[in-house]
Amino acid sequence: MNTTILRLSAQALLGRRRGVVLVLIPAVLVVLAVVVSILTDDEIGYESVANLGFTLALPLVALLAATAVLGPEVDDGSIVYLLSKPVSRHVIARSKYAVAWAATMVLGALPLLVVGLVLDASEPRQALAWGLGAAVAGTAYTALFLGLAAVTRHAVVIGLLFVLIWEGVLGTAFAGVRWAAIGGWGREVAGEISPLVPVVGTGLTYAVVAAAFVSVGSLWFTGDRLRSFTLRGDE
Amino acid sequence: MADPSVATPEGRSVIHDLGYRPYTGPRLGSGPIARALVGTGFRNTFGLGRSGRSKVLPFLLLGLNLLPAFIVGGVMVLVGLDELPIAFAEYASTTQVLLGIFVASQAPVLFSRDLRHGTISLYLARPLRSDTYALARWSSLLGATLLFLVLPVLVLYTVALLGEMDVSDQTADAAVAIGLAALLALSLTGVAGLIASWSTRRGFAVAATIALLLIGNGIVTAIQEIAREEGQPQVGEVAGLFSPYSLYRGLMASWTDVETATPPTSTAMEVTYLVVFLALSAACLGGLVWRYRRVATA
């Protein structure tokens, strides 16, 4: 880790408009949970609100955070100022990841725990399950999207296609997608913690190993791509 | 020929007029300029007239969007159904994610780049007002979104006609679907265009648009489901007013046979849905015009 990079990345993440949207997403989710819990009695809305947070808000926060710490700099080439330094590229990747990961945890996973507690305070274990499942999925999402941001300028769109089309549309149509869906692995972890969360059926070990593999692999890949960063002229 | 000694006056220097002159012939007005801008913008939305790489995404999305329609066609032929398994209007609702990504990812092409690179001033240096520019960009995106929405309906319609279903029924249904598509396209174009013109970073604009559209829709859907289970459909009816997708679903439930969670039940509510739909589109368009006016005067 490099404190300077941590600081600069945090500034890039929270400064300017991107930060507002990043904070807005979990805020809206928590407000929704509060409204639903006030207006309804039993845990009617739990499933739909938690699902919304898990399948949409969490990956979107991870995507915004991961692309914010790397995307704009790669996009306009100003990352050369960072790379023309004797700092290991893997340290750069790890530092940027740490900032994005922290944002995903605080603004993506933690709100799910809060939402769970708000909607059904009598089942803290269920809320914890959603929160931890989101933490596992968020860890892998952030790493994957950071890796995407290191290779392509279209990281946001590709990330969206992955989450919404592959995991979302195709995931509902084909059961086999669950083996290659980060959200599914997170749910598997959540389901192991609380029986109230339905598991997807990949097995806990597979889910954890797969999430760890994607996280570590993407992170290493990001560092390696940065080592081979190529400076192009103005287009 | 005048006196040649004038050209080389003694003891004096002279700069000769070599005949470089401004173009004084007829010029086209702002109408044709705007038309040209709309045309290029429409093509650019699909990556036409741009690099090969920028064609990949729009055509991939368009292909994905059409795929189910063709599959339906194939199934009709193989199995010999006498009714389409999906209603014309329902199609856009089913593929709303693709539609969202398409509009969100292509809006920055039209609205962000000129602002970010400052090329907007080149456009405004022509006899083209900022209002016209905003309208032209908006029309391009609207056209592209409409095409995206209407093509699968046309495919399904063709399939229905080839399957010798009742022509008048099918035509009426398809017409309603296209009317609904127009409403959806109007509002999505406005929302995505407005966000893209405010954020000059492409990636950010895409994510923000998707977040707004899909999370908004997700919240509305959640509320509608809860409202139905709670036996309070009127809450869901009101909630439906807060997202373009749910507005579309509401009107679709009123105007066609498709069933949704909490459709508007009264005529007054239907009218409200329609008014909100149109007002949202108009407000976004107004916002765009205002935004470009500010750019032009800044």
Next chain:
Amino acid sequence: MSVLTLDTASRWYGNVVAVNGISMSVRPGVTGLLGPNGAGKTTLIALMAGFLAPSAGTVTLDGEPVWRHTDAYRTIGLVPERELSFGYLTGRQFVRANAELHGLVEPGASTERALATVEMVEPAERRIGTYSKGMRQRVKLASALVHDPAVLLLDEPFNGVDPRQRLHLMTLLRQMGVEGRTVLFSSHILEEVEQVARQIEVVVSGRHAASGDFGQIRRLMTDRPVQYVVVCDDDRGLAGALIAEPSVVAVSLRRGGGVEVSVSDFGSFAVRLPVVARGHGIRILELTPTDESLESVFAYLVGG
């Protein structure tokens, strides 16, 4: 004292060759990299700075390849052509961040020293977004100088900088050369290079066209006769007529047709050849310079 060495380095993109088998050594002192737009200067600097892999050949700094070699940046300071997009930082914050990234022991002191060198102490508290082009260029230079590098690479440093600040930048570069740093900067304007560097490297269409002291190259150009081959309908007639011209030093007949002409004064030869040919009723079918690279450099240096 560091030396950057390129050994038959090439770089191509698909079937476009941007840098074609260039060998050169950049030694301490100021070197001007001169070439028209699109000659491959930015590609060359990217190769030297380790931000581009050579497709063939090697680029080394004191014997170590620079590509994928992170530690090389302890020695290299790079001023890219790319604009700063850290508009939200102040000049001082930006330079200081660079100092910290270099792991300097006293980042604060190094920052102030670098800012003082480029005379940017006073506006250092303002955000970069408010700077003029020349100020941004100087902050970029300060950020590249903050770790006191032995090698300084600058891509088009004078682009868009007003004349007064340009003069200041030039003085700075000269001074660094005198201090014994290896300074290389690129430019497409001959006059700029002339004022800062004696040592020049000329790149034309991705090829290394000339290298050495500016004045010597210029003399080589004019002293050395240029070779042409003229194909016409009466070789002997033309040879006889041309030898009478003062700009022509030698004429010989080629086996299989064509006249080889050595020309000392390219300018007057170009004017005289058609006149002589018409005077003798000879039709010229083809005129080819046989030393093309020399020709292009010549045309370039002599302002063609």
